[in-house]
Amino acid sequence: MQQQKILVLGGGTAGWMAANLIADAFDAKRVKVCVLESPEIGIVGVGEGSTPQLKALFEKLGITESDWMPKANATFKNGIRFRGWSSKPNCEEYFHPFPAKTDRDTAQAFVYNSYLRRQNIDVDVHPSKYFLPSYLAQQSLGPHPNESFPFSVSYGYHFDAYLVGEVLKQHAFKLGVEHIEATVTQVNQSSSGDISGLVTEQGSTIEADFFIDCSGFAGLLIGKTLNVDFDSFSENLFNDSAVVMPSQHVCDETGSPKQLESQTTASALSNGWAWEIPLSNRIGNGYVYSASHISHDKAETELRAKLGLLESDVQARHLKMRVGQRKEHWSRNCLAVGLSQGFLEPLEATALHLAQVTIETFIQYFAAGRTSLREKAEFNKAIYSRFEGIRDYIVCHYKVNSRTDSEYWRECAENTNLSDSLRSLLSVWNAGEDISIEIERQGIAQYYPTLSWHCLLSGYGVFDFTGELLKDDRAQRFAVEDVVDFNRRCALNFKPQVTQLDF
Numbered sequence: 185m186q187q188q189k190i191l192v193l194g195g196g197t198a199g200w201m202a203a204n205l206i207a208d209a210f211d212a213k214r215v216k217v218c219v220l221e222s223p224e225i226g227i228v229g230v231g232e233g234s235t236p237q238l239k240a241l242f243e244k245l246g247i248t249e250s251d252w253m254p255k256a257n258a259t260f261k262n263g264i265r266f267r268g269w270s271s272k273p274n275c276e277e278y279f280h281p282f283p284a285k286t287d288r289d290t291a292q293a294f295v296y297n298s299y300l301r302r303q304n305i306d307v308d309v310h311p312s313k314y315f316l317p318s319y320l321a322q323q324s325l326g327p328h329p330n331e332s333f334p335f336s337v338s339y340g341y342h343f344d345a346y347l348v349g350e351v352l353k354q355h356a357f358k359l360g361v362e363h364i365e366a367t368v369t370q371v372n373q374s375s376s377g378d379i380s381g382l383v384t385e386q387g388s389t390i391e392a393d394f395f396i397d398c399s400g401f402a403g404l405l406i407g408k409t410l411n412v413d414f415d416s417f418s419e420n421l422f423n424d425s426a427v428v429m430p431s432q433h434v435c436d437e438t439g440s441p442k443q444l445e446s447q448t449t450a451s452a453l454s455n456g457w458a459w460e461i462p463l464s465n466r467i468g469n470g471y472v473y474s475a476s477h478i479s480h481d482k483a484e485t486e487l488r489a490k491l492g493l494l495e496s497d498v499q500a501r502h503l504k505m506r507v508g509q510r511k512e513h514w515s516r517n518c519l520a521v522g523l524s525q526g527f528l529e530p531l532e533a534t535a536l537h538l539a540q541v542t543i544e545t546f547i548q549y550f551a552a553g554r555t556s557l558r559e560k561a562e563f564n565k566a567i568y569s570r571f572e573g574i575r576d577y578i579v580c581h582y583k584v585n586s587r588t589d590s591e592y593w594r595e596c597a598e599n600t601n602l603s604d605s606l607r608s609l610l611s612v613w614n615a616g617e618d619i620s621i622e623i624e625r626q627g628i629a630q631y632y633p634t635l636s637w638h639c640l641l642s643g644y645g646v647f648d649f650t651g652e653l654l655k656d657d658r659a660q661r662f663a664v665e666d667v668v669d670f671n672r673r674c675a676l677n678f679k680p681q682v683t684q685l686d687f
């Protein structure tokens with residue numbers, strides 16, 4: 185069989201992820217992988233939180249936590265704590281956990297009680313009380329249980345985007361990936377319209393059979409060359425900018441952080457929200473906001489005030505975000521992966537997850553020779569729907585917010601640009617019915633499962649009834665005190681994450 189050459193344009197996290205997965209999947213005699221990146225342009229360098237999908241990537245590549253985590257200043261992430269998105273009583277914050285084996289004991293209680301609560305029965309359905317990862321995060325515990333506790337919890341990571349890229353780059357070299365540093369100034373196309381080669385500023389042409397566009401927001405191949413349209417999500421996701429700055433941990437006399445949290449925090453601010461991502465050596469912070477509602481300067485000032493940081497302490501970085509996705513992620517002999525294919529604001533830290541799913545799905549198609557127009561269309565539909573599914577979950581955060589302190593939050597709540605999928609999910613919830621049936625009917629559980637929707641809607645206190653709640657014996661079936669006691673005792677089997685990071 186003739187060797188095929190795949191050229192990956194871009195050496196950001198998406199580019200090195202793609203190169204590793206392709207080189208790992210195919211025999212080098214069959215597929216030769218090359219990464220071309222521009223040192224002048226550099227990478228976006230944000231993106232410090234992941235879903236559990238990233239764990240699967242490292243496991244697939246055979247890279248152990250003890251090998252990569254210290255090199256990337258990485259920490260464990262049990263989930264995301266949302267602060268200040270709802271003004272309803274008892275909803276000042278809630279935790280969105282990753283799945284855990286102990287869910288089978290507590291999820292039923294949560295779903296049943298949330299059903300009761302929607303029948304106006306007096307029962308506490310605060311999601312933070314029902315799931316073990318919330319207890320781990322609250323106490324800064326790591327996700328690895330003691331040996332005597334045979335119930336695993338899923339987890340993601342926090343990491344330095346530059347350093348994790350370097351880890352992936354070094355691993356790609358071990359897999360035989362070729363690396364070229366140059367800036368592409370021209371893209372050649374054959375008479376069929378396929379891409380045939382990339383011309384660098386030094387004048388050399390690098391040819392390949394297939395191209396992976398990981399050129400970031402530039403979308404040099406998929407957008408600028410193949411003219412694949414971009415479907416914007418700006419009608420229902422207003423945020424288009426971010427300001428980013430690191431802060432330092434409060435340390436003890438030995439220089440170690442006094443507290444190393446094992447969660448991402450997403451705090452609502454006046455015109456958007458701020459992330460707080462604890463790495464082992466610093467904290468990553470960023471304010472994601474709508475530039476139509478607040479100026480860049482005011483956003484920076486607001487983030488500085490939140491963090492207690494002066495301009496003399498640390499420089500801020502301002503970024504524009506293009507939120508939406510390509511109409512086609514795979515066009516002709518080019519697959520877009522990462523920011524070039526589309527981007528959803530980082531509220532649920534799903535960008536790398538989407539990049540990984542895209543490349544893994546592509547590998548399945550490519551390996552099976554499924555590259556016809558019909559098969560490409562099938563692939564594109566699957567990835568497009570995934571973006572939409574995740575978008576709807578993020579949109580829901582804004583739609584059900586109950587803040588009234590700015591025009592921004594009021595406009596988010598009043599926004600009627602919702603997909604049919606989200607609209608019908610919300611009406612099933614508001615009617616007090618079983619949303620798992622609706623999620624099943626729509627086939628969207630692969631994007632966010634029923635429990636995530638329950639956490640979001642209960643966490644924001646999306647219960648219309650404002651009168652006095654009813655007492656009912658059914659609230660005792662899964663008494664919340666028992667669930668809290670169960671989780672509290674389960675959490676005794678986990679050590680602080682600082683201990684777990686001491687490889």
Ligand SMILES: Cc1cc2nc3c(=O)[nH]c(=O)nc-3n(C[C@H](O)[C@H](O)[C@H](O)COP(=O)(O)OP(=O)(O)OC[C@H]3O[C@@H](n4cnc5c(N)ncnc54)[C@H](O)[C@@H]3O)c2cc1C
Nearest residue numbers: 194195196198222227228231368399400522523530535536
């Ligand atoms: C504010 C913000 C917060 C985010 N937070 C998260 C998060 O918490 N979790 C998450 O998963 N993701 C997050 N993301 C997304 C994440 O940053 C990206 O998905 C990830 O970094 C991958 O980026 P990339 O590799 O697609 O692009 P980039 O990092 O921009 O890399 C582009 C590459 O293309 C190369 N290139 C471009 N043009 C040329 C050219 N002409 N010639 C040669 N090379 C070229 C560049 O040199 C570079 O190597 C966030 C993004 C933003 C904007």
